[in-house]
Amino acid sequence: MAVLTQILVQAIKQLYELQRIVQSGQDTLNLMRDINRGINDSLKLVESLGPYIDPGLYKELKKVQDLVKHLNGSYGTVVDSPDRVPQEDTDRVVAEAISVNNALYDYAKELDKVGERIKIFSHEVSPGGAQKLTAQSLGVMVHVMNQQLRATATGLKIQAQALAVQNKKEKQGTEAFMSQAASLRTRMKKQEVKFEFPRF
Numbered sequence: 001m002a003v004l005t006q007i008l009v010q011a012i013k014q015l016y017e018l019q020r021i022v023q024s025g026q027d028t029l030n031l032m033r034d035i036n037r038g039i040n041d042s043l044k045l046v047e048s049l050g051p052y053i054d055p056g057l058y059k060e061l062k063k064v065q066d067l068v069k070h071l072n073g074s075y076g077t078v079v080d081s082p083d084r085v086p087q088e089d090t091d092r093v094v095a096e097a098i099s100v101n102n103a104l105y106d107y108a109k110e111l112d113k114v115g116e117r118i119k120i121f122s123h124e125v126s127p128g129g130a131q132k133l134t135a136q137s138l139g140v141m142v143h144v145m146n147q148q149l150r151a152t153a154t155g156l157k158i159q160a161q162a163l164a165v166q167n168k169k170e171k172q173g174t175e176a177f178m179s180q181a182a183s184l185r186t187r188m189k190k191q192e193v194k195f196e197f198p199r200f
Contacts, residue, residue, distance in 0.1 A: 055105040058098050067095035086168050093161040100154045107147055114140055 061067045071091050072078070078087045118137055125133055 055102050059102055059105070062099060062102055064092065064095045064099050067098050068092060071095060082172075083168070086165055090161055090165060093158060097154050097158050100151065104147060104151055111140065111144060 058067065058070070061070055068091055071094060075091075078084050078091065118133060118140075121133055122130065
């Protein structure tokens with residue numbers, strides 16, 4: 001009986017050790033899953049950064065004055081005519097839009113760097129630091145939204161300028177029509193019109 005009791009005690013000890021090993025293995029497995037999940041999340045975050053897109057044509061021109069000179073050289077200078085003012089305004093609006101475009105691309109490049117730093121810091125901060133990092137990220141998002149508003153405003157300005165040019169053309173057409181109508185009316189008044197039936 002004592003031998004059986006000793007075997008039973010030994011079996012219980014081994015069972016307890018096996019449970020401890022299984023629990024330790026389970027903890028290790030969960031830890032590896034968490035680490036792997038963190039690595040996968042980091043890889044997904046790295047993939048979230050799109051390639052830096054070059055602003056393209058006119059990227060080296062930043063100042064509006066330089067852009068106006070370039071546009072005049074490429075697309076012709078404004079001559080003294082009734083259309084001089086709207087043509088100059090159109091050149092300036094186009095130059096301003098290109099300048100804003102280039103500035104927004106530069107700003108977006110800086111924001112990409114900020115986004116990368118936030119992703120790196122997110123792995124190193126404490127829960128309190130994470131809250132602060134989240135608040136700072138929201139501040140950056142507000143700046144981004146403001147830049148989007150500015151870009152939209154510039155787009156509206158370009159559309160408004162195009163409408164103004166179109167409206168000027170329509171005004172000129174109306175003015176020419178009214179002038180021709182007045183001239184025709186004056187001529188018709190000077191003419192003696194006789195309404196006589198022809199004889200057959």
